[in-house]
Amino acid sequence: MHLGVIGFGSIGRELFGLLGGLDIARITVLVRAGRAETSSEALQQIAPDLVARTTFVEQDADFFAAAPDFVVEVAGYNAVEAYAAKVLETGTDLVVVSIGALSDQSLHDTLLAAAKAGQARLILPSGAVGGLDILAGLAPAGDMTLRYFGTKPPKAWAGTPVAETVDLDALDHALEFFHGTAREAALAYPKNANVAAALALAGGGFETTQVTLVADPEATGNAHRYELTSPLASVSVEIANKASGGNVKTSLATVYSVLREIRNRLGPIAI
Ligand SMILES: NC(=O)C1=CN([C@@H]2O[C@H](COP(=O)(O)OP(=O)(O)OC[C@H]3O[C@@H](n4cnc5c(N)ncnc54)[C@H](O)[C@@H]3O)[C@@H](O)[C@H]2O)C=CC1
């Protein structure tokens, strides 16, 4: 495998710490302008065994010229907007972790058309949540309702719209500050509502998936809970995630879900 990675932040760095021992011949990583050298130095600390096989590039032209044969995006909505269609059009399967970017209907449609044109697959990993398999399995039966609650400690909501109206540092009780659809959540909270978007895309869609977001001073990690009803099954899921070391907004399970997609791609078994 020649693995392409877009982004080398919290998920990217932790992912590299897990790639040792896998049958990956070469890795090309697209980083922001001016970040290649520091990223290279960081990799030396994280995974010295991968240094010789890894090239950091700052220009998307260099990334596409390197022609990786499997790409994972671990950067953010802007990277999905900027690069995902091109990756797919060139016939390369792409794992998108910033799933909430697909709440932009026009980008969603563009990516599906690009995947079709390139005969490539857009792969949406389970990220910080679980149970997407049963949601996607039951979705064709229709008539699905899903209510999702995303709870994180106040500091995980820093820099988001709620921080403009609530003094998060002074919060002394759990605050449900957002109720709306998965589309509204993903558009307003791009670094915190990818799970809501994943549930919507796997299940009943962006408009019917109801979302509540909570800041809780008692929370020690990121919790995801949802209740699904469909004519075929009722499903309750509750996940208490540990946050990643580099980004309190992001759960470590997300890193492992990207690793899972890479391992499934390498085979010999996909699960
Ligand atoms: N599906 C899910 O359950 C989850 C998805 N996410 C998504 O994953 C994204 C990444 O998460 P973290 O690694 O924790 O964020 P982070 O902020 O620690 O790292 C993102 C990295 O990507 C880089 N980057 C951003 N735009 C780029 C571009 N256009 N080209 C190259 N590099 C670029 C940044 O410089 C940064 O180093 C989040 O923005 C979020 O949307 C995060 C958690 C859960």
Ligand SMILES: O=C([O-])CC(=O)C(=O)O
């Ligand atoms: O990592 C998490 O716990 C979930 C998250 O940030 C998101 O849904 O965007």
